[in-house]
Amino acid sequence: MTFQEFIFWFFATVLVFAALRVITARNPVHAALFLVLAFCTSAGIWIQLEAEFLGIALILVYVGAVMVLFLFVVMMLDINLTRLREGFWSYLPVGAVVALLLVVEMALVLAGPWFGLAEAPRPEPAPEGYSNTKELGRLLYTDYVYPFELAAVILLVAIVAAIALTLRRRKHGKYIDPAQQVSVRREDRVRMVSMPAEKKEGGS
Amino acid sequence: MLDTLLAYPQSLLGPLWPVAWTLAKILMIVVPLMLCVAYLTLWERKVIGFMQIRIGPNRTTFFGISWLGGLAQPIADGLKLLVKEIIVPTGANRFLFVLAPIMAIMPALAAWAVVPFSPELVLSNIDASLLYLLAMTSLGVYGVIIAGWASNSKYAFLGAMRSAAQIVSYEIAMGFALVGVLMAAQSLNLGEIVKAQQGGAGMFSWFWIPLFPLFLTYLISGVAETNRAPFDVAEGESEIVAGFHVEYSGMTFAVFFLAEYANMILISMLTAILFLGGWLSPFPASWGILGAPSFGWLLLKAFLVVSSFLWFRATFPRYRYDQIMRLGWKVFIPVTLVWIVVLGAWMQTPLWIWWNS
Numbered sequence: 001m002t003f004q005e006f007i008f009w010f011f012a013t014v015l016v017f018a019a020l021r022v023i024t025a026r027n028p029v030h031a032a033l034f035l036v037l038a039f040c041t042s043a044g045i046w047i048q049l050e051a052e053f054l055g056i057a058l059i060l061v062y063v064g065a066v067m068v069l070f071l072f073v074v075m076m077l078d079i080n081l082t083r084l085r086e087g088f089w090s091y092l093p094v095g096a097v098v099a100l101l102l103v104v105e106m107a108l109v110l111a112g113p114w115f116g117l118a119e120a121p122r123p124e125p126a127p128e129g130y131s132n133t134k135e136l137g138r139l140l141y142t143d144y145v146y147p148f149e150l151a152a153v154i155l156l157v158a159i160v161a162a163i164a165l166t167l168r169r170r171k172h173g174k175y176i177d178p179a180q181q182v183s184v185r186r187e188d189r190v191r192m193v194s195m196p197a198e199k200k201e202g203g204s
Numbered sequence: 205m206l207d208t209l210l211a212y213p214q215s216l217l218g219p220l221w222p223v224a225w226t227l228a229k230i231l232m233i234v235v236p237l238m239l240c241v242a243y244l245t246l247w248e249r250k251v252i253g254f255m256q257i258r259i260g261p262n263r264t265t266f267f268g269i270s271w272l273g274g275l276a277q278p279i280a281d282g283l284k285l286l287v288k289e290i291i292v293p294t295g296a297n298r299f300l301f302v303l304a305p306i307m308a309i310m311p312a313l314a315a316w317a318v319v320p321f322s323p324e325l326v327l328s329n330i331d332a333s334l335l336y337l338l339a340m341t342s343l344g345v346y347g348v349i350i351a352g353w354a355s356n357s358k359y360a361f362l363g364a365m366r367s368a369a370q371i372v373s374y375e376i377a378m379g380f381a382l383v384g385v386l387m388a389a390q391s392l393n394l395g396e397i398v399k400a401q402q403g404g405a406g407m408f409s410w411f412w413i414p415l416f417p418l419f420l421t422y423l424i425s426g427v428a429e430t431n432r433a434p435f436d437v438a439e440g441e442s443e444i445v446a447g448f449h450v451e452y453s454g455m456t457f458a459v460f461f462l463a464e465y466a467n468m469i470l471i472s473m474l475t476a477i478l479f480l481g482g483w484l485s486p487f488p489a490s491w492g493i494l495g496a497p498s499f500g501w502l503l504l505k506a507f508l509v510v511s512s513f514l515w516f517r518a519t520f521p522r523y524r525y526d527q528i529m530r531l532g533w534k535v536f537i538p539v540t541l542v543w544i545v546v547l548g549a550w551m552q553t554p555l556w557i558w559w560n561s
Contacts, residue, residue, distance in 0.1 A: 029353060033300075036346070056335045064342025065372055068349065072368050075353050075361070131331050133392060178530060 008048060015041040028074045032067065039063045050126055053133040229327055233316050241465040242278035248514045250274070255518040288454035293356055296451070300354035305452070305459035308347025312466040315340040319473055320395045322483050322499050334382055334392040337474065341378075341429060344467060345371040347460070348431075348438060348448045355451040363447025366525065367431060367438035373532040374428040380540035381422040384415050384547055385478045388558060398482035403558065406495070407486035412479040414550070414558055417543045419479045421536050423509070426471035428532070430464060432513055434520035435528055472509035473502075480505045 001009075018038040025031040039062050046055035126132075140148050214221050246261065253260025264276040292301055318333035320326035330336060345368055352364020386392055388411055389400040403409025412419045428435040439447035449460045476482060483502040487495045523531070550556050 033350070052330070052332055053335070056332055056339050059339040060335065060342055064339060064345075064375065068345055068368055068372055071349055071353075072365065075349075076365075133332050133335065178527065 251514045285458040290454040295356040297354045304351035309463035311340040311343040352448040359444045374425040377536035378425040381418040384418040401481045406488045410481035430467045433517040472506045476505035
C-alpha cells in the first residue's frame with residue numbers, strides 16, 4: 001500500500017463513518033458537526049483526485065458559510081426528540097422509495113465493471129504546470145459563459161424573491177438612519193442659556 | 205551545504221524522511237510563531253499602556269536583571285494558565301468543550317502552510333494558495349460556535365451567535381477584496397502575487413495604490429474577522445461578560461487566546477503580502493542595500509500592521525451590533541463590488557501601469 005492509497009483509505013473510512021453518524025446521531029447539533037466532518041474529508045478526497053478547486057470551494061462554501069448558518073439555526077431550535085419520532089410509520093413508505101433509489105444508484109456506480117464502466121478511458125494525468133482553477137475559470141467564462149450567466153441571474157432572482165417574501169417593515173420600528181445620527185449638530189441637542197447668578201436667599 | 209548536512213538523517217530515517225522533514229519544517233514555522241504570539245501580548249499591553257500614559261507590565265524579569273523588567277511577563281502568564289485547573293461546567297458537552305479551542309487554533313496555524321516568507325521560503329507552494337487561505341480563515345468560526353454551544357451557558361451562546369453572524373458577513377467583503385488582488389496579480393499563488401508587485405517605483409508599485417478601497421476593506425474586515433476591538437462584540441465584557449469563552453479556564457482559555465493572536469499575526473502578514481509588497485523594499489532598487497528585497501521588510505510591514513491593530517483597540521469604542529452589520533453589508537460589500545468593476549475596466553486601458561511587463 002503506497003502512502004497515497006493509505007491517505008485515500010483513511011479519508012474514505014472517516015467519510016463513511018461521519019456520514020453514518022449524520023443520520024444516526026440523536027442530537028441534531030452533533031449530526032450537523034458530523035456533516036461538517038464529512039464535507040472536510042470529501043474535500044480531502046477531491047484534492048487527492050487533483051480537483052483542488054472543487055475541494056477548496058467545498059470547504060469555503062459549505063463548511064465555511066452554509067454549515068455555520070445551519071448550526072446557527074439548529075442550535076437555537078428547541079427540539080423535542082420524542083415528538084420527532086412520532087411520524088415514523090407514516091413517513092416510512094416515502095423514505096423506503098428514496099432509499100431504494102439511492103441503493104440502485106450506488107449499485108450502478110459501485111458495480112461499474114458489470115455495466116461497462118471499465119471500458120471508459122482512464123483520465124490522463126495532468127501535465128506539469130496545469131492549474132485546475134485557471135482551467136475552470138477559462139471554461140466558465142468562455143465556452144459556458146451563457147449557461148453560467150443564466151445560472152447567476154436565476155440565483156439573483158431567487159435572492160430577490162427570498163428577501164421580498166421575508167421583508168416586513170415594522171409599524172413601530174425604532175430604526176435610526178445612521179446618516180442622520182452622524183450629521184447631528186450640537187445646536188439641535190443642547191441650548192445654552194446665559195443667566196445671571198442669583199443671590200442666595202436667607203439661610204446660612 | 206544544507207544537502208550535505210541533511211544527508212545523514214536522510215539515510216538514517218529512510219522512507220520516513222519526507223514525513224520527518226515536513227514535520228521539522230512545520231516546527232520551524234510554528235515555534236517562532238508561538239513566540240511572536242507570546243510577545244505580541246506583552247507588546248499589546250505595553251502599547252496600550254503608553255497610549256494611556258502608563259508604563260505597562262514592568263515587574264517580571266529574567267534572573268533579577270532589572271532593565272529586562274516586563275520581558276518575562278508572557279512566560280509567567282503562560283505558566284500560570286498552564287497550571288490552573290480546567291473547569292468543565294455542569295451539563296456541558298465534555299468532548300466538544302475541549303474540542304472547541306483546538307478548532308479555534310487549528311486553522312490559525314494551518315493557514316501558515318502557504319505563507320511565503322521569501323521567494324523560495326514557503327512550506328507548500330501550491331497554486332491555489334489564496335483560495336486555501338480563504339477556506340482556512342473561514343474555518344476559524346467553528347471554534348467560537350462550538351465553544352458557545354458546548355459551554356451550556358447563555359452568555360457564551362449569545363457570544364457565539366454574534367460572532368457567527370459577524371464572521372460570515374465580513375468574510376464576503378474579505379473574499380471580494382481578495383478577488384481584486386487576484387485580478388491585479390493574475391495569479392492565486394501568494395509568491396506570484398508578491399512578484400507582480402515588483403516594479404521600478406518601490407512602494408508605489410505595490411497594490412495598495414490601485415486597490416486602495418480593497419486594501420482598507422481587507423484591513424478592517426481582518427479586524428472584524430479576528431474579533432478584535434472595535435468589533436469585539438463576541439466577547440463584549442460590559443454586555444455578555446466574556447462571550448464565548450466565559451466558561452473556559454486555564455489552558456483551554458489560553459488556547460483561545462493564542463488562536464486570536466495567531467490570527468492577528470496571520471492577517472497582518474497577509475495584508476503585508478497582498479497589498480504592501482511582501483518582502484519587496486519600499487525604496488527603488490537603485491538604493492543599494494535599502495532597495496534590496498529581504499525577509500526583514502516583510503517582518504517590518506507585518507509588525508506595523510499588527511501594531512495598528514493594537515492602536516485601533518486603544519482608540520475606538522466598541523461598535524454597536526447593528527452598526528457592525530450595516531458596515532459589513534451596506535458599506536463594504538458595495539464598495540468592493542464597485543471597485544472590482546472599476547478595476548476590470550481600468551485593467552483594459554493603457555492607464556494600468558502595475559504590470560512590469
